[in-house]
Amino acid sequence: MATGSAQLDATTTPPRLRVAGDWTLAHYGTLERAVDALKSRLDSHTPIDLSGLGTLDTAGAALLAGLLGARRLSDLASDDPTLPAAQRALLQTVGKAMAGYVEPKAKRRHNTATELLARIGAAMENVWHQQVRLLGFVGLTLESLFRTILHPRRWRVTSLVSHVEQTGLDAVPIVALLTFMVGAVVAFLGSTVLADFGATIYTVDLVAFSFLREFAVLLTAILMAGRTASAFTAQIGSMKANEEIDAIRALGLDPMELLVLPRVLAMLASLPMLTFLAMIAGLVGGGLVCAMVLDIPPVMFVNLVKSDIGVRHFLVGMAKAPIFAFLIAVIGCLEGFKVTGSAESVGEHTTSSVVQSIFVVILLDAVAALFYMEMGW
Amino acid sequence: MNAVAKPHPVDNVIEVRDLVNRFGTQTVHEHLDLDVRRGEILGVVGGSGTGKSVLLRSIVGLRRPTSGQVRVFGQDLQDLPPEQRSRVERRFGVLFQNGALFSSLNIVENVAMPLIEHAGLQRPDAQQLGGVKLALAGLPAGAETKYPSELSGGMVKRAALARALALDPEILFLDEPTAGLDPISAAAFDQLILTLRDALGLTVFLVTHDLDTLYTICDRVAVLSQKKVLVVGPLDEVAQCPDPWVQAYFHGPRGRAAEEAHERAPFTEVK
Numbered sequence: 263m264a265t266g267s268a269q270l271d272a273t274t275t276p277p278r279l280r281v282a283g284d285w286t287l288a289h290y291g292t293l294e295r296a297v298d299a300l301k302s303r304l305d306s307h308t309p310i311d312l313s314g315l316g317t318l319d320t321a322g323a324a325l326l327a328g329l330l331g332a333r334r335l336s337d338l339a340s341d342d343p344t345l346p347a348a349q350r351a352l353l354q355t356v357g358k359a360m361a362g363y364v365e366p367k368a369k370r371r372h373n374t375a376t377e378l379l380a381r382i383g384a385a386m387e388n389v390w391h392q393q394v395r396l397l398g399f400v401g402l403t404l405e406s407l408f409r410t411i412l413h414p415r416r417w418r419v420t421s422l423v424s425h426v427e428q429t430g431l432d433a434v435p436i437v438a439l440l441t442f443m444v445g446a447v448v449a450f451l452g453s454t455v456l457a458d459f460g461a462t463i464y465t466v467d468l469v470a471f472s473f474l475r476e477f478a479v480l481l482t483a484i485l486m487a488g489r490t491a492s493a494f495t496a497q498i499g500s501m502k503a504n505e506e507i508d509a510i511r512a513l514g515l516d517p518m519e520l521l522v523l524p525r526v527l528a529m530l531a532s533l534p535m536l537t538f539l540a541m542i543a544g545l546v547g548g549g550l551v552c553a554m555v556l557d558i559p560p561v562m563f564v565n566l567v568k569s570d571i572g573v574r575h576f577l578v579g580m581a582k583a584p585i586f587a588f589l590i591a592v593i594g595c596l597e598g599f600k601v602t603g604s605a606e607s608v609g610e611h612t613t614s615s616v617v618q619s620i621f622v623v624i625l626l627d628a629v630a631a632l633f634y635m636e637m638g639w
Numbered sequence: 640m641n642a643v644a645k646p647h648p649v650d651n652v653i654e655v656r657d658l659v660n661r662f663g664t665q666t667v668h669e670h671l672d673l674d675v676r677r678g679e680i681l682g683v684v685g686g687s688g689t690g691k692s693v694l695l696r697s698i699v700g701l702r703r704p705t706s707g708q709v710r711v712f713g714q715d716l717q718d719l720p721p722e723q724r725s726r727v728e729r730r731f732g733v734l735f736q737n738g739a740l741f742s743s744l745n746i747v748e749n750v751a752m753p754l755i756e757h758a759g760l761q762r763p764d765a766q767q768l769g770g771v772k773l774a775l776a777g778l779p780a781g782a783e784t785k786y787p788s789e790l791s792g793g794m795v796k797r798a799a800l801a802r803a804l805a806l807d808p809e810i811l812f813l814d815e816p817t818a819g820l821d822p823i824s825a826a827a828f829d830q831l832i833l834t835l836r837d838a839l840g841l842t843v844f845l846v847t848h849d850l851d852t853l854y855t856i857c858d859r860v861a862v863l864s865q866k867k868v869l870v871v872g873p874l875d876e877v878a879q880c881p882d883p884w885v886q887a888y889f890h891g892p893r894g895r896a897a898e899e900a901h902e903r904a905p906f907t908e909v910k
Contacts, residue, residue: 287758287807294764319807319839321758324771352838355831359774503742503788603788604742 264316265289268296268329270303271311279304282314285322293322297329306334313344323356333361392618399596403526406518421524429490429525430532434539436489437482441473441540444481445547448472453556462556466566469548474575475634478540480627483586486533487619491594494525495615498598499608507599517599526591533587534580541579578639582630589626590619652677652810652842653698658707660693667693669866671707675810680836680843682853682874685863686884691846692736694863695812698844699733700724711810729757732803736814738795740787746798747773747783753805769805776801777827792819800828804835810842811835817849829855850889850897862888 266283279300285293310330318326327335339345339353372380410416452465498521501507510517545567552558558566597615601607653675660668667690675681685691696702698709700716708715711731716724740749750769754760760768770783776797787795796819803811811832817825833856835841847853853860853874861871862885870880878889888894 287754290758290760290764290768320772320775320804320835321768321807324768327771348837351834355834356771356775360771604786606743 266293266296266316266322268293268300270300270308274309277308279308279310280314281310281312281326282316284317285315285326286317286319287321290321290325293325297325301329304329306331310338311344312338312342315345315349318349318352320352320356323353324360326353327357327360333357336361395600396593396596399599400592402518403522403592403595406516406523407526410519410523416519418520418524421520422527425524425528426531428493429486429528430535433485433489433532433536437485437536437540438543440485441478441481441543442547444477445469445473445544445549446551447547448477448544449548449551450555453551463558463566465548465552465556466558466563467570469552470545470567470571471575473541473544473548474571474579476579476627476631478544479537479579479582479586480623482533482536482540483583483590483623483627484620486529486536486587487590487623488616490529491590491597491615491619492612494591494594495597495601495612496608498595499601499611502599502601503603503605503608522592522595525595526588529587529591530584533590534583537580537583541576574639578634582627585626586623589622593619593622650677651675652712653844654708654710654713655694655698656708656710658694658697658709659705660690660697660702661705666866668697668704668707671867673861673868673871675842675844676859677842678836678840679858680832680845680856681871682857682860683844683846683863684848684853684860684888689863690866691863692814695733695814695844695846699731699812700728729753729806730809731812732806732808732810733812734796734799734803734814734816736818738787738799740795740799740802742787745784745786746778746790746801749787749798750801750805753802757806769801772801772804773798775831776804777824777831793821793824796820797824797828800831807839808841810844813843813845813847815846815848817847817852822851825849825851826855832856850894851900854897854901 264283266281266285266289268279268281271278271280283289330338336354336357339350339357342350345353449465449469452468453462456462456464456468498507501521507517507521510520549560549563552563553560594615597611597618601611651674653673655671655673658668658671659666671694673694683691683694693702697704698711700709700711703717709717712727714723714727716727719727740746741752744752747766747769750772751760751762751765754765754768755762758765773783774780778794778797778801782790782794787798790798796816800813800816803813813832817828820828829852832841832843832845836843845852845857857874859872860874860877862869862877862880862882864882864884869882870877870885877885880886889898
């Protein structure tokens with residue numbers, strides 16, 4: 263195959279444009295340079311000789327059209343006898359397509375400072391809109407909850423049970439293992455620090471206080487935010503991208519009732535149970551370290567917990583679980599509904615749902631800690 | 640490639656031999672044989688669920704057959720090392736049933752992607768050429784920067800065709816290209832395929848339900864039925880096949896209408 267070429271033959275008068283060789287995608291770079299060099303030197307009356315043209319594909323035809331101008335090309339294609347009919351048809355088709363093709367306008371450039379300001383503004387506005395939407399969605403969820411609660415026939419029990427299995431039961435091993443290990447670490451930490459004061463016995467109080475009040479519920483909620491909020495977003499998001507949500511609406515059904523309520527209720531059931539499990543696992547982890555490192559036998563550990571730690575600490579910890587559960591589930595579902603058509607959007611909103619739910623959980627936990635302290639609980 | 644292309648040792652660009660495809664206990668293809676000749680437009684028809692798309696996926700190498708052999712350009716894709724396999728795959732253009740455009744890229748970027756990755760073009764060149772291909776496929780000006788989710792079904796089809804044509808492939812696989820297009824666009828689509836075939840010597844493997852397409856552009860038609868290719872040949876021969884499904888297909892009300900339309904105007908230039 264010979265590389266395509268285009269030359270202005272100055273030996274004839276007027277100068278003649280000779281197009282030769284293979285005009286194909288493989289030679290695109292060379293051909294484009296030749297075309298650019300020649301373009302300005304052609305006028306609309308330059309005679310053109312296409313007889314040396316070898317193979318021609320759509321890329322080559324597009325370049326040729328760029329060189330000659332679409333109108334000239336289709337004139338040429340319709341009456342040049344030196345070209346095979348098939349190539350004439352291709353040139354004509356490409357010429358016609360090029361005639362309708364308008365080069366897209368380049369985007370206007372702004373300077374960096376304005377762009378930065380615009381971006382900050384857009385981000386702030388976005389945060390505000392997100393909060394408004396989240397509040398709206400919380401309201402919508404509560405409203406559909408109260409609406410369906412009166413009609414037991416509309417309860418989606420199967421769906422609910424299946425989601426409890428996925429979000430609750432399937433998460434038991436990871437939650438138990440994680441909190442067990444954190445319990446052990448807290449006990450180690452306590453024993454190291456308290457040993458200087460000869461007060462290693464208070465390691466028991468440290469583990470019990472921290473797990474009942476804070477760590478169990480917080481760790482579980484963060485795990486659920488990573489594990490379940492993302493799953494909710496991805497499930498609902500791909501349904502949205504696939505127009506399944508629209509199909510549900512078109513069938514006269516309510517996506518809130520069908521998709522959101524079972525997930526929110528499943529989360530409300532799972533998170534407190536998992537929190538309870540996390541408390542036990544954390545205490546076991548701490549107890550094990552106490553028994554092995556500090557010579558506090560398990561029986562003594564349990565007795566100390568019973569005598570020193572009031573039941574209110576357990577209740578204070580547990581009280582946060584349903585609130586976290588509701589918010590994590592609602593954020594996960596809402597981000598799912600925000601997905602637009604693309605695969606990229608599913609990823610974006612999944613990330614956003616995890617980040618938002620973890621943020622909300624930690625923020626609320628801090629507020630709750632302040633509140634409990636002021637109340638003296 | 641040109642219509643007067645270089646001679647090639649094998650005349651059949653695709654050879655399917657003794658192909659068996661099973662999904663669990665369900666057998667889709669049982670000892671299926673099919674040849675596609677260089678430069679022809681082969682229409683593949685068959686009822687829903689007869690494995691037309693599965694056959695297409697087996698040929699382009701997306702599905703490893705349960706047993707049997709698929710040779711494209713005389714090579715079995717499943718046996719090739721990745722580098723060589725990619726070289727063969729570059730000579731395909733595939734238009735998937737639902738377009739399969741990359742949703743995170745706009746459509747001109749979709750078309751430019753193979754040009755940048757495989758033909759080594761610079762981004763501005765690739766995008767310009769991509770714009771031309773989109774125009775060639777019949778997309779209106781100004782649609783280039785839209786994302787696939789913002790397009791109508793017919794526009795997605797055309798953008799996907801432009802991507803399939805990006806590298807000027809030797810074999811074009813089309814899975815129901817005219818489904819979802821209005822009749823005028825469908826006719827223009829047929830015309831475009833014919834022009835490209837004549838100019839570039841394309842081989843086209845066309846899965847379709849569109850009887851007008853079959854009558855207008857297909858050189859041969861293969862009927863998939865009873866887990867194999869029931870009959871393959873020029874359309875008027877295939878239409879004579881006594882099989883009841885074939886009779887119902889070509890001589891039902893729609894088949895007759897398409898046939899009559901074709902006889903009245905066998906070749907209409909679409910402006």
